[in-house]
Amino acid sequence: MRKLILLVLLPLGCPVLGAEQAIELNADCPPGFELSAGHCELRSLYQMYPSLQEAGVGGLKTGLPAYRDGFTPQQTDLGRYLFFDPVMSRDGSISCASCHHPDKGFSDGRGRSVGIHDAVLPRSAPTLWNVAFLNSFFWDGRASTLEEQMQGPLYDTHEMGGDPQWLLATLNGIEAYRALFAQAFPADFTNDAAQIRLDQIYTALAAFQVSLVSLNSRYDQYAHGYANALTEPEKEGLNIFRSFVARCAECHTPPLFTNQQLAVIGTPEPVGMPFDVGAEPVLKEPSQRGAFKVPSLRNIELTAPYMHSGRFATLREAAAFYTGGRGHAVPEGEELKIHWHIWEPNLSEVELDRLVDFLRTLTDESFKPETPSRLPSGMRPVHDDIALAGEIQDGATNNE
Known part of the structure; x- marks a missing residue:
């Protein structure tokens, strides 16, 4: 049965890796990490600075929040292969990288992401840069760990379409993956009968994602x-960003440029889309109707369109929304509890331009990982290569 599954998933004529082509996992830590007692530990100048609690609201030399590291190099590299491999989706059509493309800021350039069978999903794909520092995931904050978060797309009918049993059968049916899991988790593969486990899959994917650090x-x-x-x-833009007039830094707090909180800001939906209630059903709290996580602004110029549904096509449009007046875009009939930081800064056109100038200085892809040239499944790495001009039509340019 496992061989039958693989024949369905692998494209016709796609070679299966033989022993002579065996992949060896990288024994070195990813950039920005140092090997210590067999595990990769983060190294950053920000570790020299006091924590946010001690330094106020995100000064230039504010330390990092709590973060995850401590995975082995092999676990991280195994996660990289899994991340780019379309074998992780039920029909072999998409990979994790389809919605989190390394060349698009680990987002996908769409207002709303697309899953298997061309299913259009309710929200956009957040960037994965610096997820090692986050304490909640998804736009509505419903997951508290990366391991919890990744099970959403893996097993959602409209995203990757799998289920735990199918995923285990698929990966255990691929000899090359069994060999790589043995490299990454040697203590668990002491005999030929050992099987790949779900917790190992989740650990490897988490290990790769926490290596996506952008702080330079x-x-x-x-x-x-x-x-x-x-x-x-750009310095003028930074001063505006940090000013009490614009108040950007109060929610997009350095050094991550997010305070990791939920906020109701009253973003309009693209034309024709129903109002998204955000975190209200997650928290069962009416005051959080229309609340979404404050996203990081790291690599923000690479992740257009913006907001949870891609309402704004450009950084300039997104910045201008905040100077339009408190609650100016709330749909008729909705009584939202707009976050108290959202008010009426009345920024000039020049000030908005300077803000955008500054936001572009937050781009850093120096630690962007390499896409594997070949995969253990024998399939080809899948990216969503639709041109950006076509992607934004998912909603970002349908402005009223």
Whole structure:
């Protein structure tokens, strides 16, 4: 039965890896991590600075929040293969990287993501950069760990379409993956009868995702003391961002540029889409109707369109929304508890331009991982290669 499953999943003529082509997992830690007692530990200049609790609201030299590390190099590299492998989806059509494309800020360039059978999903795909530092996941914050979060897309009927039993049967039926799991979890594979387990799959995927660290942008160089890292217009934008007038930094708090909280800001939906209630059903709290997680602004210029449903096509449009007045876009009939930070800054056109200039200094892909040239399943890595101009039609440009 397992061989039958593989014949369905593997494209015609796609070679299965033989012994002579065996993949060896990387024994080195990913960039930004140091091997210590067999495990990879994060290294960043921000670790020298006091924590956010001690330093106020995100000063330039504010330390990092709690984070995850401590995976082995082999576990991280195994997660990389799983992440890019379409064998993880029921019909072999998409991979994790289809919605979290490394060239699109680990998002997908769509207003709403697309799963198997071209199913259009309710919300956009958040970036995966710096997820090692986050304490909740999904736009409505309903998952508290990466392991919990990843089971959503893996097993959702409209996303990757799998289920735990099918996933185990599929991966255990691929000899190359059994060999790689033995490299990554040697203590669990002491005999030929050992099987790949779900917790190992989740650990490997989590290990890869926490390696996606972006903390070396031009802004970071400026924060660490290199004054010429930013231009004068960009410095003006930083000052506006941190000002009590714009109040951007109160929610998008450095160094992650998110305070990791839920906020009701009254973002309009794309034309024709029903109102998204956000975190209200998750928390069973009416005051959180229309609440969504404050996203990180790291690599924000790469992740258009913006907001949970891709309502705004450009950074300039997204920035202008906040100066339109408190609750100005709330649909008729909705009584939302707009976050108290949202008010009427009345920023000028020039100030909005400077804000966008600054936001672009948060781009840093220096630790972007390499897409595998071949996969243990024998399939080809799948990316969603639809041109950005076509992607935004999912809703971002349907402005009223």
